[in-house]
Amino acid sequence: MINFDFFAPTKILFGAGRESEVGKQVAAFGGHRVMIVYGKKGGHIEASGLLERVHKSLRDAGLSYVDLNGVVPNPRLSLVKEGIRIGRAEDIDFLLPIGGGSVIDTAKGIGYGIANDFEMEDLLYGRVKTDKNLPIGVVLTIAAAGSEMSSSMVLTIEDGMMKRSYGHDCSRPKFAIMNPALTYSLPTYQTASGAVDIMMHTMERYFTPTDTDTSLTDRIAEGLMVSVRDAAQVAVKEPENYEARATLMWAGGLSHNGLTGAGRVSDFATHKIEHELGGMFDVAHGAGLAAIWGSWARYVYKTNPGRFAQFGEKVFGDSDSITAWENWCRSINMPTTLAELGIQPTDAQIEEMAEKCVFGRNGHIGFFQPLNKEDIAAILKMAR
Template identity: 55%
Template sequence: MNNFVFHTPTKVIFGKNTESEVGSLVKEQGCRKVLVHYGGQSARKSGLLDRVFTSLQEAGIAYTSLGGVVPNPRLSLVYEGIELCRKEHVDFILAVGGGSVIDSAKAIGYGMANDFDVWDLYDRKNTAKACLPIGCVLTIAAAGSEMSDSSVITKEEGGIKRGYNSPLCRCRFAVMNPELTYTLPAYQTACGAVDIMMHTMERYFVPDDTLELTDGMAEALIRTVMHNALILKGEPQNYKARAEIMWAGSLAHNSLMNCGGPNGDWASHQLEHELGGMFDVAHGAGLAAVWGSWARYVFHDKPERFAQFASRIFDIECHGNARETALLGIEAMEEFYRSIDMPTTIRELGVALTEEQIEELAAKCAFGGRTIGAFKTLNQEDMAAIYRNARG
């Protein structure tokens, strides 16, 4: 096992009606003016924004607001947010939404606190020295951005989607009321479940030995999400199922599942980022579409790890043939994706990839000559092969 440092500075306020505590939480941070950052009109129509504004007013906190965040959050809105924050002398950013809103808020926070173009962080040309403090009111269980050190932004010019990681952007607090996810469309709920599972699986499928305890937590988390995702197909307002998945989303991506192992593989995420950048597909659906192709491409390097996964997640017996058991586990995971109406090929995303597009995706993923993956190191040729196999 590897040495590790586990530090989770985010204060979690979990449960019904917790959004009413936002004002006092911001006040604890000693901030004077807040940017309330959000997505479309659902937060306004549901009354959530009004409740947040009321809580801020009651605490004596001034605020301004900026909506318009979309899935695969755009760099242009980040720039708009930075300009607004400077104009309004904002010293705290409150994200009201899901991972896309929180990621956008983090990027604005970086842009406010550093004296260079914020895209330089995502383009690997600079390193953050600071970030404006961030808090969030979570409305979608998926990305785990409420407790993670990561932010992913899409640059419209060229359709480039990039992530940046730094502990500086971790939320000071995360307000998590499962009731706020009741009205999510079934497709979005399923996408969120896949994203949560993949954050765990990226850390699970690694070449090094890991802690048995961390493996057990990861396996329990995956099984919990699978069980409750199926419940929510028929009972979208089941509070317990919503709560289980919301808490799983945070634990999957707050570094707990890294403890004792390497930082993770992340190849599936990197491959999906390029799909999201070029075709604006939903992140969770894109992950489901490429995972099986990735898994079949790499499992030969350590089939015992995939066999363990098959046994502990799907109760598939291993009769001494790790490769056969591994393949059965991969097939079982794809069957689960189908059971919650998620794609298992890129064609099922509504994207008919040409050979030229496959080469472009691989070239973007390998920008700067980089390789991806830890379970198996993948170069540009490998990336193209996985896209090709996932095409469908």
């Protein structure tokens, strides 16, 4: 293993009904004036009664709150800026996203903006850095992004539709409430897309250039992926299977809190390529990853064929890992090409995405096999 830091400070409250404890947790972490961040006004968070249960828990703890709704998939910087404006005016000192990765990342962005004096574009484009954010707690309703335990945030800058990220341990949530039953109502497509995202967060760490012994981390990663492989196939057929939902929810956090990458260099090239798809075509993140990974794999596998064979054998029982992965994706109705994803980018659009992908990144992405603009364009064309 190479030298590494591992920091996972998020307190997890896992199980049925735990959202009733949210007020107590916010107060315990020093919150007084809370901004609740969630998705569509009048949507499931409200209609299911979850928002009112959270309101009641906060009131019972003697806390005040304001609501901010309107978060969309591939979350927009414009709403983050609106949240910053409201948060400053309301003297907000704690952020409480209810939802999944898009909502959590929006809250992280709002926290950065309130806690610092800079333009958010400067943070996202790497012109400034910070170690300051407001404290954040999460009520998780989607098992996918792992943002509830991670240090990362991804936002879409509408000017140019650029998806950019920033990560620092200061943005790791103080607590995350995980009630698997809150995911029962997710559409099947969203459940499957989330499962792919969880798998990919581990796969991006599994395909590593590190050539020292990382067998312990391998076993942790492989066990997590096997569990997600099986749970996803159950959850898409039995939406109210608590154990399958519980496995996906817990795996989502573990896949992205750094555990499955400890002691080695991660890749994350497929994620960066998909971010440009999301920015241009507004596709579901996990589905976009599913549509790209096979082409990335076929492009780079000669860098370390043994790694691919190990992945296939340990996770799918098949040394032909690329085909096995694509077969699993199809088993949960996820796409394996851009055409199956429902988009057919032109050569010009592919060139634009490839250019954006390396913009501000020294002309390349990835570490398993570093990729330049031409490589990225070739992968996207293969994926069509």
